[in-house]
Amino acid sequence: xxxxxxxxxxxxxxxxxxxxxxxxxxxxxxxxxxxxxxxxxxxxxxxxxxxxxxxxxxxxxxxxxxxxxxxxxxxxxxxxxxxxxxxxxxxxxxxxxxxxxxxxxxxxxxxxxxxxxxxxxxxxxxxxxxxxxxxxxxxxxxxxxxxxxxxxxxxxxxxxxxxxxxxxxxxxxxxxxxxxxxxxxxxxxxxxxxxxxxxxxxxxxxxxxxxxxxxxxxxxxxxxxxxxxxxxxxxxxxxxxxxxxxxxxxxxxxxxxxxxxxxxxxxxxxxxxxxx
Ligand code: ZN
Numbered sequence: 001x002x003x004x005x006x007x008x009x010x011x012x013x014x015x016x017x018x019x020x021x022x023x024x025x026x027x028x029x030x031x032x033x034x035x036x037x038x039x040x041x042x043x044x045x046x047x048x049x050x051x052x053x054x055x056x057x058x059x060x061x062x063x064x065x066x067x068x069x070x071x072x073x074x075x076x077x078x079x080x081x082x083x084x085x086x087x088x089x090x091x092x093x094x095x096x097x098x099x100x101x102x103x104x105x106x107x108x109x110x111x112x113x114x115x116x117x118x119x120x121x122x123x124x125x126x127x128x129x130x131x132x133x134x135x136x137x138x139x140x141x142x143x144x145x146x147x148x149x150x151x152x153x154x155x156x157x158x159x160x161x162x163x164x165x166x167x168x169x170x171x172x173x174x175x176x177x178x179x180x181x182x183x184x185x186x187x188x189x190x191x192x193x194x195x196x197x198x199x200x201x202x203x204x205x206x207x208x209x210x211x212x213x214x215x216x217x218x219x220x221x222x223x224x225x226x227x228x229x230x231x232x233x234x235x236x237x238x239x240x241x242x243x244x245x246x247x248x249x250x251x252x253x254x255x256x257x258x259x260x261x262x263x264x265x266x267x268x269x270x271x272x273x274x275x276x
Contacts, residue, residue: 020150021057021073023272027102029078029164031263031272034097035059035068036090047072047090052264053141054088055217057149073149075263078104078164078176104164104176109253116206116251117169123205130204137200137212137220138265144195144216151193151273152239154223155246155257157184163269169251178267179222179260186227186255188246192237193221201229207258208250211243218265224258225250 024033036056039045044056055073072088076099080086088095115123161181167174192213199220200212207224211231214220227247237243248255261270 020275021071022149025269025272026076026097026099028076028080028082028099029102029104029267029269030076030099031268032072032074032076032086032097032099034072034074034088034095036070036072036093036095037068039068039070039091039093041070041091045070045091047088049074049086049088049264050077050266052139052266053218054264055149055219056090057147057217073263075266075268077266078178102164104166105162106168107161107165107177108168108171111169111251111253113251114170117172117174119205127205130202130207133202134200134204134207134210134212134222135265137214138262140199140214140220141218142197142214142216144197146195147217148194148196148215148219149273150275151221151261151270152191152275153182154193154221154243154259155182155184155188155190157182157188157246157256159183159271160256163271179224179258180270182246182257182259184246184255184257186245186247188257189242190223190226190244190246190257192239192241192243194239196221196237198231198233198235198237198243201231201233204250206251208252209244209247210250213237213243218263220262221270222258222260222262224260225252225256227255 047054085096160183165177196213196215199214209226211223226244229244
């Protein structure tokens with residue numbers, strides 16, 4: 001039997017990244033690795049969760065490979081309800097998985113600029129425009145030759161705020177923390193933690209100077225509060241390329257990098273993607 005050349009080359013491409021999947025954590029804000037049992041397509045099957053396309057990679061992990069040829073790598077939103085079964089569709093077949101509760105701690109912060117806590121109508125309109133622009137970057141779907149599913153750290157410094165914290169700014173409840181904060185002095189270089197393409201830059205109301213990188217297959221990363229941006233939309237990056245520097249622009253209490261990781265347009269815990 002002849003095996004189609006395209007299928008062979010595709011699998012060979014992914015073999016380079018064998019066993020480099022994110023750490024699984026089936027909780028709100030975590031990642032599910034779901035074997036797509038019974039789907040035997042030659043190419044990665046088109047797979048959807050909550051109306052977003054999902055990353056699918058060949059099962060190179062022996063435990064998963066016993067169950068299926070393909071594994072969906074699914075970002076679970078912080079707002080997901082553990083009581084509800086999660087529904088995934090792939091090539092006309094329904095798959096389900098369940099998630100567990102995770103208790104995220106509360107964090108109380110005092111920000112000096114009151115407009116960052118109680119924005120005026122102009123600020124709100126600006127933020128809504130900016131959010132739409134950023135959202136386009138998060139929903140982008142690209143299929144680069146080199147798939148990415150693990151990251152190096154984008155800057156050096158202590159983790160100062162974990163992902164998922166329930167947040168209170170000047171004692172008022174706000175959205176939970178959608179990224180990981182790394183504290184570092186202003187000017188500390190920020191590098192791309194993997195190969196990717198710059199798909200958005202801007203000076204945003206809450207996020208300050210911001211860069212978004214598309215790593216392909218629905219995986220994107222965002223860098224906020226930068227003092228400077230050294231890349232432009234369309235730039236192709238390799239792991240370790242400098243994209244800018246740590247700063248304190250936007251809604252901050254001090255200089256740090258806010259780093260978000262998004263899978264299927266869902267912000268998830270960046271630490272699940274770190275290589276040891
Ligand atoms: Zn942050």
